[in-house]
Amino acid sequence: MLLQGLKPRIFNRLNKFGACWVAELPMVLWNLRTTPNWAIGYTPFFMVYGSEAVLPTDLDYGAPRIRAYNEQGAKASHQDAMDQLDEAHDITLHHSAKYQQALRRYHNRWVRDRAFNIRDLVLRLVQSNKDRHKLSPP
Known part of the structure; x- marks a missing residue:
């Protein structure tokens, strides 16, 4: 990625x-x-810190979330965020299991096993990686 x-x-x-x-x-x-992860439904930032990231543009333009911030209510909101994070972890496990099941069904439906024997003819693509590195265009 x-x-x-x-x-x-x-x-x-x-x-x-x-x-x-x-x-x-x-x-x-x-x-x-x-960026929200399609498989789990949340951003990695949220899964680590328990709240969504404050973007620099939110600070510059005074987003409603920034304007509504209250220092006195921060402790109570922090506890609510921790409870929400525990719930999000449970939801994420559920989403991840569904995602993996869908991948497994797709794989089983479209990927066929192939067995090769000695002396079978196969088409092999040989690509030269000379003067190339991992950021080179394909």
């Missing part, structure tokens, strides 16, 4: 600047951590 996020950002500069991916990495990681 990291490579899929990095490749479009550095593709046009790839040949000249092979190390420019280091500057792009924090943005790609932030994007991955704050």
Whole structure:
């Protein structure tokens, strides 16, 4: 997933600047951590910290969540968030199990076992990786 996020950002500069991916990495990681995961239904940030991330644009433009923040009610809301996190972990386990079952059904429906014997003819694709690295375009 990291490579899929990095490749479009550095593709046009790839040949000249092979190390420019280091500057792009924090943005790609932030994007991955704050995007809801389809398999579990929550963001990885929420699963670790118990609340959704406050985006820099929320701070700049005064989102309703930021305006509604109250220091006195923060302790009570923190306890509510911890209870919500426990519930989210249970829901995530359920979502993950359903996702894995769906993958297993798809795999069993479309992937067929093939057995090869000695001296069977097979088509083999040979690709040269000379002068290429993992961020090279396919």
